[in-house]
Amino acid sequence: MRAEERDGDDDGARERRIPARRPVAARGAPDPVAASEACRPEAVARARGVGAVLGVILLVAATVAACGTEAKAVCGVIVDSTSYADPATSRNDVTSKLPAFAQGCDWIGFAAVTGSSESSTCRQDPVSIAATQAENPNDNPVVEDRVRAHRITEVVPRAVKLFDCPAEGEGSDVLGALRYVAKQLGAQRQPDKPHRLIVFSDLINNRGDLNINKLDLSEGARKQKIKELRDARLLPDLTGYSVVVHGFLREKTSSPDRFPLLEGFWRESFEASGASTVDLL
Secondary structure (H helix, E strand, O other): OEEEEEEOOOOOOEEEEEEOOOOOOOOOOOOHHHHHOOOOHHHHHHHOOOOOHHHHHHHHHHHHHHHHOOOEEEEEEEEEHHHHHHOHHHHHHHHHHHHHHHHOOEEEEEEEOOOOOOOOOOOOOEEOOOOOOOOOOOHHHHHHHHHHHHOOHHHHHHHHHHOOOOOOOOOHHHHHHHHHHHHHEEEEEEEEOOOOEEEEEEOOHHHHHEEEHOOOOHHHHHHHHHHHHHHHOOOOOOOEEEEEEEEOOOOOOOHHHHHHHHHHHHHHHHHHOOOEEEEOO
C-alpha cells in the first residue's frame, strides 16, 4: 500500500508517492524482517565484499551468529563384543547407524562390552572430529567441513574393531562399559555442548553385581536393586546425556512377560544415572 501526498505550486497540483512505512519492532526487540533479509544468501554475499567497511564486517559476524548452526556434541560409542556380536544384524547396525550419529559430534570416545569391560585391554583411541585451532585458525567453515568429513571416516572402523575383542572372562559386563565411557566423556565435558551416547548391545548384563537373567523384576525389587547399584557407585554418571540403545534384548532370551519389565528396569537405571532421554530400540 502507498500513501499519497499532494504538493501544490503555481503550475498546479503535483503528486508524489511515498512508500508506506514498514512496521517498527518494539524497542529492544530484533527486527524480524531485517533478520530474515540478512540471512538471505545474496545479503551475506554483499556483506562479504572485498571493499566492505568495518560496520559491514560486524554485520556479517552478527548475521552468521543469527543464522546459526546446531551445537555439536561430546559423544560416546559402546559396542558389545559378547554374544550380541554374533548376528550379522549387530554389525550392520553399527555400519548403518553410526555415521549419522557421528555427524552430530565434535568428539567421540569408545568402549567395548567384554567379560571385564572397565579393566579391558581392548581399547580404541577417541576421535576428535572438530578441527583444532591450529588446523583452522581463521574458523573457515570450508576447512571445518573438510576436517570433519575426514575424521568421521575413522569412527566406524574403530567401532567395528571392538566386536572382535577377547572375551576377558565369562558373561557380559555392560555396566562396566558404561562406566568406562562415562569417565572418558566426563574428562571432555563441556557445559555448553550436548552429550550423547549410542550403545550397540542387548543389555544382557550377567556379570558382577547385576545378573539380568536372575533379577527379581517386581517394582519394589527393581527400585531396591537400582538403589544398591547407585549406592555402590556401579551406575555411570550420565547426567544430562541422551542415550540410544540399538539391539535391546535382540535375542529375546527372556520369557515374553519379562521383556517389558526388563525395559522398565533399564529405563529406570538410566534415569537414576542422570540420563535426560532414553531410547531402547
